[in-house]
Amino acid sequence: MAPDDATIIPVTGSTTESTYDVVVGRGLLGRLPELLGERVRRVLVIHPRALRATGDTVRDELAEAGFTAVTAEIPDAEEGKHIQVAAFCWQVLGQNDFTRSDAVVTVGGGAVTDLGGFVAATWLRGVKVVHLPTSLLGMVDAAVGGKTGINTAEGKNLVGAFHPPAGVLVDLDALGTLPKNELVTGLAEVVKCGFIADPAILELIEGDITAATDAGSPVLRELVERSIRVKAEIVSEDLRESGRREYLNYGHTLGHAIELAERYSWRHGAAVSVGLVFAAELSRMVGRLSDTDADRHRSVLESLGLPVTYRRDRWAALLDGMRRDKKSRGDLLRFVVLDGVGRPGMLEVPDTSLLFAAYQEIAS
Numbered sequence: 001m002a003p004d005d006a007t008i009i010p011v012t013g014s015t016t017e018s019t020y021d022v023v024v025g026r027g028l029l030g031r032l033p034e035l036l037g038e039r040v041r042r043v044l045v046i047h048p049r050a051l052r053a054t055g056d057t058v059r060d061e062l063a064e065a066g067f068t069a070v071t072a073e074i075p076d077a078e079e080g081k082h083i084q085v086a087a088f089c090w091q092v093l094g095q096n097d098f099t100r101s102d103a104v105v106t107v108g109g110g111a112v113t114d115l116g117g118f119v120a121a122t123w124l125r126g127v128k129v130v131h132l133p134t135s136l137l138g139m140v141d142a143a144v145g146g147k148t149g150i151n152t153a154e155g156k157n158l159v160g161a162f163h164p165p166a167g168v169l170v171d172l173d174a175l176g177t178l179p180k181n182e183l184v185t186g187l188a189e190v191v192k193c194g195f196i197a198d199p200a201i202l203e204l205i206e207g208d209i210t211a212a213t214d215a216g217s218p219v220l221r222e223l224v225e226r227s228i229r230v231k232a233e234i235v236s237e238d239l240r241e242s243g244r245r246e247y248l249n250y251g252h253t254l255g256h257a258i259e260l261a262e263r264y265s266w267r268h269g270a271a272v273s274v275g276l277v278f279a280a281e282l283s284r285m286v287g288r289l290s291d292t293d294a295d296r297h298r299s300v301l302e303s304l305g306l307p308v309t310y311r312r313d314r315w316a317a318l319l320d321g322m323r324r325d326k327k328s329r330g331d332l333l334r335f336v337v338l339d340g341v342g343r344p345g346m347l348e349v350p351d352t353s354l355l356f357a358a359y360q361e362i363a364s
């Protein structure tokens with residue numbers, strides 16, 4: 001497909017820094033200089049070990065276009081979201097004399113866009129970042145919206161900053177090498193967008209599972225674009241999560257606790273899948289969601305091959321992890337729940353026995 005067939009999804013924040021385009025299409029690398037802008041001279045390309053060839057291609061294209069481009073190769077997946085990895089990137093930036101008018105480009109899945117975004121947010125108190133997400137999850141969620149961060153021993157994304165990118169290039173060609181199981185875990189966030197805002201997403205998946213899990217299909221492209229639009233619309237209104245942005249955290253309170261309990265051996269999307277079913281059970285239990293809509297969570301996620309249950313014997317660890325969720329206020333745990341498909345809301349839970357009861361519905 002020619003670059004001309006690209007779809008532009010705008011994020012329109014309240015400042016120039018929080019206003020940018022998400023470009024979706026194929027063969028988009030040529031657009032990178034335009035997103036970086038005229039003042040940028042040096043670019044640090046951050047990529048995981050597993051995507052060295054792609055990182056090198058991006059570096060070479062930038063050099064060809066006249067930039068001074070260097071790469072920083074980081075550990076794969078969640079191992080990259082570590083303070084020592086950020087320190088390594090800061091060192092590379094320092095050793096190569098990066099100034100405030102220079103930039104970071106991330107090439108990889110959500111772990112890389114989170115780490116690279118955090119490095120850009122903190123170097124000299126903030127330099128430009130452009131994301132080139134290569135996983136489905138990175139494309140539909142992590143690269144958009146400006147949340148950046150790293151994990152600590154106590155939990156997921158506990159340190160970070162809001163730092164919107166200068167632009168995002170969603171090149172669907174990158175999905176050609178993505179393993180199927182990684183594509184499927186990315187679909188958990190797509191399903192989340194369906195439940196909180198765009199039921200057509202659910203209908204597309206339920207209507208043709210084969211197409212929904214086919215990296216080259218028009219259905220997958222529509223799912224990508226619809227999910228990005230959901231996120232772009234919400235973060236345009238509420239960058240710093242002072243209100244509506246919390247809805248994007250549907251399924252994440254338990255999901256992040258599972259990731260921690262599993263020492264990050266589970267993919268984020270898999271943990272969010274279980275978290276979505278839990279949040280639906282909670283919504284049903286407090287009388288806010290119908291049986292049909294709650295059951296639909298389990299059926300659509302199961303049909304994609306995503307997990308919908310978790311170990312009964314891990315409840316204490318999960319509760320501990322959930323207390324450190326960023327939506328908590330003091331001792332009060334807060335959850336995103338649904339009042340129907342496309343109708344998210346918040347639930348404050350002072351009594352953890354309710355959570356335990358909901359957990360019984362997903363415990364295996």
Ligand SMILES: NC(=O)c1ccc[n+]([C@@H]2O[C@H](COP(=O)([O-])OP(=O)(O)OC[C@H]3O[C@@H](n4cnc5c(N)ncnc54)[C@H](O)[C@@H]3O)[C@@H](O)[C@H]2O)c1
Nearest residue numbers: 050077109110111134135137138141142147174177178268
């Ligand atoms: N900032 C946000 O708003 C936000 C939103 C959602 C998720 N996240 C974060 O994103 C992370 C999860 O992202 P993820 O699922 O992409 O995981 P990931 O970045 O760990 O990537 C998953 C695996 O796929 C590989 N990979 C990526 N692209 C590939 C390609 N094109 N070909 C072959 N292999 C490829 C990676 O190297 C890795 O092994 C989590 O850390 C999560 O917290 C952040």
Ligand SMILES: O=C(O)C(=O)C[C@@H](O)[C@H](O)[C@H](O)COP(=O)(O)O
Nearest residue numbers: 141145147156157245248249252326
């Ligand atoms: O963009 C958001 O806001 C989200 O909550 C999207 C989530 O899918 C994403 O996993 C995010 O990183 C979670 O953020 P956290 O604030 O709970 O760490």
Ligand SMILES: [Zn+2]
Nearest residue numbers: 189252268272
């Ligand atoms: Zn997520």
